[in-house]
Amino acid sequence: MKIAMPNIKYVFVVFIAVLATSCSQKNKQNADHLVFRYNESANISSLDPAFAKNQANIWACNQIFNGLVQLTDSLTIAPDLAKNWHISSNGLTYAFTLRNDVYFHKHIGFGPDSTRKVTAYDAAYSLNRLQDDKVASPGGWILQNVANITAKNDSILEINLQKPFPAFLGLLTMKYASIVPQEIVENPNINFRSNPIGTGPFQFKIWEENVKLVLRKNNAYYETNAQGEQLPHLEAIAITFLPDKQAGFLQFIQGKLDFVSGLDPSYKDDILTQTGALQPKYEDKVTMLTGPYLNTEYLGFNLESTENAIADIRIRQALNYGFDRKKMITYLRNGMGTPANSGIIPEGLPGYLPNMGYNYDLEKAKSLVADYKKEKGEQAVKVSLSTNASYVDIAEYLQREWQKIGITCEVDVTPPSTLRQAIATGKVSFFRASWIADYPDAENYLSLFSSTNFAPNGPNYTHYKNKRFDALYQASFLEQDAEKRYKLYQQMDEIMMQDAPVIPLFYDKVVRFTGKNVEGLGMNPLNLLTLKHVKKIPNNYDNL
DSSP: OOOOOOOHHHHHHHHHHHHHHHHHHHHHHHHGGGEEEEEOTTOOOOSOGGGOOSHHHHHHHHHHOOOSEEEOTTSOEEESSEEEEEEOTTSOEEEEEEOSSOBOOOOGGGOTTSOOBOOHHHHHHHHHHHTOTTTOOTTGGGGTTEEEEEEOSSSEEEEEESSOOTTHHHHTTSGGGOOOOHHHHTOTTOOTTTSOOOSSSEEEEEEETTTEEEEEEOTTOOOBOTTSOBSOOOSEEEEEOOSOHHHHHHHHHTTSOSEEESOOTTTHHHHBOTTSOBOGGGTTTEEEEEEEEEEEEEEEEOTTOSOHHHHSHHHHHHHHHSSOHHHHHHHHSTTOSEEOOSOSSOTTSTTOOTTOSOOOOHHHHHHHHHHHHHHHTOSOEEEEEEEOGGGHHHHHHHHHHHHTTTEEEEEEEOOHHHHHHHHHTTOOSEEEEEEEOSSSSTHHHHGGGOGGGBTTSSSBTTOOOOHHHHHHHHHHHHOOOHHHHHHHHHHHHHHHHHHOSEEEEEEEEEEEEEETTEESOOOOTTOOOOOTTOEEOOOOOOOO
């Protein structure tokens, strides 16, 4: 009987194919630690830093571009493309000296060399571009106090201000002020919005809008870490765009994403206990990072309202005294926030002064309301609070607490866009709002109460006016000594809080969740996502 022998050549080919497939799968697994993945539920509208107007755009642009200066996680201003700078004694002239070893990402638009060095002329072009009406950048406002911007030579950039503004350096840390190459931006064959070229740690690879964005490592990036290792450590960033935050969270739990930022009601109670700790089932899988966030959540009064109760300082103060902020944070936000018992300046920002605002004092609140009723001859006090659906739980909590001090509060729920418009045009008397810092200086918050900034032409939505406050506000622009300027900020905050045009609710917290294999992510009070220092610990796969 003749036994058929297998085709040795065929068996060898199959063996090699199986081996190659196995190697490919394992190589893919081994490479996973070089790719950082996160979901952006809000989508990205542009990768041009001139349009970095929201967190989604800012996070992506922060990986691709550099500015003259950058912020550290402790909110100090550090060199970036500018290695140093000098500010004139009158605070009007800023002279920056640029590095001479930074190159743009490679692109055929640069010609035969595919890249070139960054110069002061690039910086001048990039900043002046923000003020170009044809560009229509929403970031033009950061230069509203600038008289002129001039490149003196390849290395020196000079910016002259119309009047002193000590927070100006902070404005230049915003992604609007990123440096871009003129010949690429203005090339009619290149859509810079979706084909960005910068100098950052990662460079653009592919963007399938609403589906996926991929950035790759810039091997020519100039920065190193404290140990002298070149940054970044990762080979790539992959961003998906699932609009459902709960779906994004589930992908994170399944290990398909490396990072989730913030708390959403859809998964808040699943991941956190009521006191703000990780649920036990996630302790060995998830790392939680928390810290102050430069976001003050507050209620504002329109002081030009015809509503009599709102116009009386006793009622505004009674509403401030009349609820327990700590209790509110514990039960309604799982501990994610700091009770706002101080002013409008949030915890984590120079100028913050602890416990100079309103603590819970039920009897004081009742007394103020009783005095008001007796003087006015009124039996009841009513106010109407306008808010959006996301804050109904807080509004209803306040409604119940204020009933205890003799104030009836009606809650009017309005769509967010409608509410913003109503606040800006003064059509609501009592409203829920928040202020997230654009730059790391308390002037950003105090500008809400300068009489020169009345809405709709500025951010003073309460139409608060106090001569002493205004005088200190103007004086702060002339004070070059930071510590003395912070003292002025604290005085302003105290004056404003005594007049009570707002009810600070809480100072928000940054909360980030990562896998246990992620290192070096860090965090900062502006919740800026910086990935150049991140490393992922590789899984222990067997090598072939």
